Amino acid sequence: MKLNDLSPDEGSRPSAKRVGRGPGSGLGKTSGRGVKGQKARSGGFSKVGFEGGQMPIYRRLPKRGFRSAKAGLRAEVGTAQLARFADQTVDLAALKTAGLVPGHAELVKIIRNGELSVAVTVSGIPASAGAKADIEAAGGKVE
Numbered sequence: 001m002k003l004n005d006l007s008p009d010e011g012s013r014p015s016a017k018r019v020g021r022g023p024g025s026g027l028g029k030t031s032g033r034g035v036k037g038q039k040a041r042s043g044g045f046s047k048v049g050f051e052g053g054q055m056p057i058y059r060r061l062p063k064r065g066f067r068s069a070k071a072g073l074r075a076e077v078g079t080a081q082l083a084r085f086a087d088q089t090v091d092l093a094a095l096k097t098a099g100l101v102p103g104h105a106e107l108v109k110i111i112r113n114g115e116l117s118v119a120v121t122v123s124g125i126p127a128s129a130g131a132k133a134d135i136e137a138a139g140g141k142v143e
Contacts, residue, residue, distance in 0.1 A: 075105040080114025089121045
């Protein structure tokens with residue numbers, strides 16, 4: 001097969017309508033635009049969402065909610081999830097490779113959630129006061 005042999009599947013690309021080519025074509029004279037009016041004229045379409053001067057729906061309805069662009073960059077890890085890092089140093093890269101934090105996360109915080117019985121060293125990650133107390137009680141430390 002060569003590049004010049006390639007062609008789209010039969011019927012996937014319908015031929016364009018040739019408008020204004022006489023009454024036999026079915027699209028002669030007014031070219032399928034009807035008679036008179038704004039939509040019959042060239043350039044005669046209003047902007048998207050225009051409702052003929054009526055207050056458009058995107059202005060009639062109340063606006064609700066907010067989705068922060070930073071929300072996807074933040075993540076939380078519970079103290080119970082740190083048990084898999086027994087006697088190891090936990091940093092952002094280790095959390096990402098373990099799959100506890102999404103790869104695009106930039107800000108991670110350790111929160112108190114569950115029990116921690118093994119000693120871990122947390123490096124470069126902020127921890128809540130309760131999580132810090134749990135980590136130190138288990139024999140670990142927060143740097």
